[in-house]
Amino acid sequence: MLYAKQGSGYVLRLEQGDDILKTLRQFAETKRIRAAFFEGIGSLYRARLGHYDFQETKTYKYETFNEDLEILSLSGNVSTMNRQALPHAHATLGRRDFSVIGGHLDDGSLANMVEVRLVMVPGTLEKARDVSVGLNLLQLRHKF
Amino acid sequence: MLYAKQGSGYVLRLEQGDDILKTLRQFAETKRIRAAFFEGIGSLYRARLGHYDFQETKTYKYETFNEDLEILSLSGNVSTMNRQALPHAHATLGRRDFSVIGGHLDDGSLANMVEVRLVMVPGTLEKARDVSVGLNLLQLRHKF
Amino acid sequence: MLYAKQGSGYVLRLEQGDDILKTLRQFAETKRIRAAFFEGIGSLYRARLGHYDFQETKTYKYETFNEDLEILSLSGNVSTMNRQALPHAHATLGRRDFSVIGGHLDDGSLANMVEVRLVMVPGTLEKARDVSVGLNLLQLRHKF
Numbered sequence: 212m213l214y215a216k217q218g219s220g221y222v223l224r225l226e227q228g229d230d231i232l233k234t235l236r237q238f239a240e241t242k243r244i245r246a247a248f249f250e251g252i253g254s255l256y257r258a259r260l261g262h263y264d265f266q267e268t269k270t271y272k273y274e275t276f277n278e279d280l281e282i283l284s285l286s287g288n289v290s291t292m293n294r295q296a297l298p299h300a301h302a303t304l305g306r307r308d309f310s311v312i313g314g315h316l317d318d319g320s321l322a323n324m325v326e327v328r329l330v331m332v333p334g335t336l337e338k339a340r341d342v343s344v345g346l347n348l349l350q351l352r353h354k355f
Numbered sequence: 356m357l358y359a360k361q362g363s364g365y366v367l368r369l370e371q372g373d374d375i376l377k378t379l380r381q382f383a384e385t386k387r388i389r390a391a392f393f394e395g396i397g398s399l400y401r402a403r404l405g406h407y408d409f410q411e412t413k414t415y416k417y418e419t420f421n422e423d424l425e426i427l428s429l430s431g432n433v434s435t436m437n438r439q440a441l442p443h444a445h446a447t448l449g450r451r452d453f454s455v456i457g458g459h460l461d462d463g464s465l466a467n468m469v470e471v472r473l474v475m476v477p478g479t480l481e482k483a484r485d486v487s488v489g490l491n492l493l494q495l496r497h498k499f
Numbered sequence: 500m501l502y503a504k505q506g507s508g509y510v511l512r513l514e515q516g517d518d519i520l521k522t523l524r525q526f527a528e529t530k531r532i533r534a535a536f537f538e539g540i541g542s543l544y545r546a547r548l549g550h551y552d553f554q555e556t557k558t559y560k561y562e563t564f565n566e567d568l569e570i571l572s573l574s575g576n577v578s579t580m581n582r583q584a585l586p587h588a589h590a591t592l593g594r595r596d597f598s599v600i601g602g603h604l605d606d607g608s609l610a611n612m613v614e615v616r617l618v619m620v621p622g623t624l625e626k627a628r629d630v631s632v633g634l635n636l637l638q639l640r641h642k643f
Contacts, residue, residue: 432614
């Protein structure tokens with residue numbers, strides 16, 4: 212992965228074979244990024260996607276796709292849980308026939324090339340496990 | 356909905372049952388946000404989607420989907436029309452089989468959980484009704 | 500196309516018939532924007548989409564779609580190559596039946612109406628041709 216610091220964020224270029232989520236996690240950990248949002252486009256050749264069942268099982272169902280897929284959107288954030296950087300990303304992916312698949316992006320998704328703009332947010336962004344929902348949820352100060 | 360002010364914007368977490376667009380509208384109204392852009396990811400269990408026919412009828416066709424859908428992208432802006440906050444959002448949604456649907460997001464779309472970064476833009480962003488197009492259009496100063 | 504400068508970026512509204520990528524390129528060229536990221540939503544009536552084959556042919560396959568499509572996400576960046584502004588955009592597009600197509604957005608994609616937030620990044624963002632990959636790649640200073 213290549214990167215440059217620019218303004219209040221980074222520009223990243225993931226390279227062939229980079230594990231997208233793992234690279235984001237290691238980069239955030241190394242640079243001590245604990246609150247950020249990112250957007251990206253590019254291409255990958257392996258996508259490990261998840262879909263969360265809120266209504267019944269409260270678990271992720273996963274599937275792996277091995278093909279060249281355009282990354283139409285890679286959208287998410289970096290927060291902190293148990294003092295470690297936690298990236299959360301969703302991806303929309305374009306197939307060769309221009310149909311589209313997508314889901315929660317898991318470890319094991321391997322880049323052809325991805326261009327990412329990651330912007331730090333002032334302050335912290337903490338997540339904590341919510342047992343009733345079954346997910347890690349952003350802990351935000353105010354109720355609306 | 357939970358939120359925190361961070362830098363020149365807010366981080367929001369919509370909770371189970373929150374009407375996504377209505378919550379954004381009420382939040383923007385309360386906080387007097389009149390010019391902003393937002394990006395989000397998450398999940399919803401009811402999506403009311405629209406598709407606008409520019410060529411012939413100049414009307415929206417709507418459909419409601421009742422299922423757990425990953426929000427792959429929630430993208431849009433907040434402007435002002437008739438002195439009221441007007442959010443405009445499009446959503447890309449992932450099904451349990453990883454196929455994807457999407458459209459203009461209307462009132463009646465209900466969150467499981469959505470993480471949103473909303474960033475205010477300096478100045479104002481006005482919309483006005485355009486009768487010939489049949490839509491509310493951003494009124495921007497310069498022609499290119 | 501209409502626009503306004505707001506903060507460290509621009510808000511754009513593309514109008515009926517505007518070639519999306521060409522307009523972004525000409526606007527960036529005129530305003531000397533050489534490093535920026537953008538996000539947009541809207542609608543188009545002609546989409547020229549590409550899909551890049553990394554594994555074998557290292558070429559784009561293109562297809563043109565002539566129909567009203569909601570732009571669910573328009574995501575990308577503006578860099579510089581050979582001293583000229585180079586926009587790179589991917590699009591997720593919603594059909595009238597709420598199914599979704601998408602790909603790399605090429606010249607020849609014609610707007611009904613598109614709302615774009617373009618944010619400049621401090622410094623420069625250079626691309627150069629990479630013969631082995633067959634693409635123009637961001638040249639970033641650091642290796643991770």
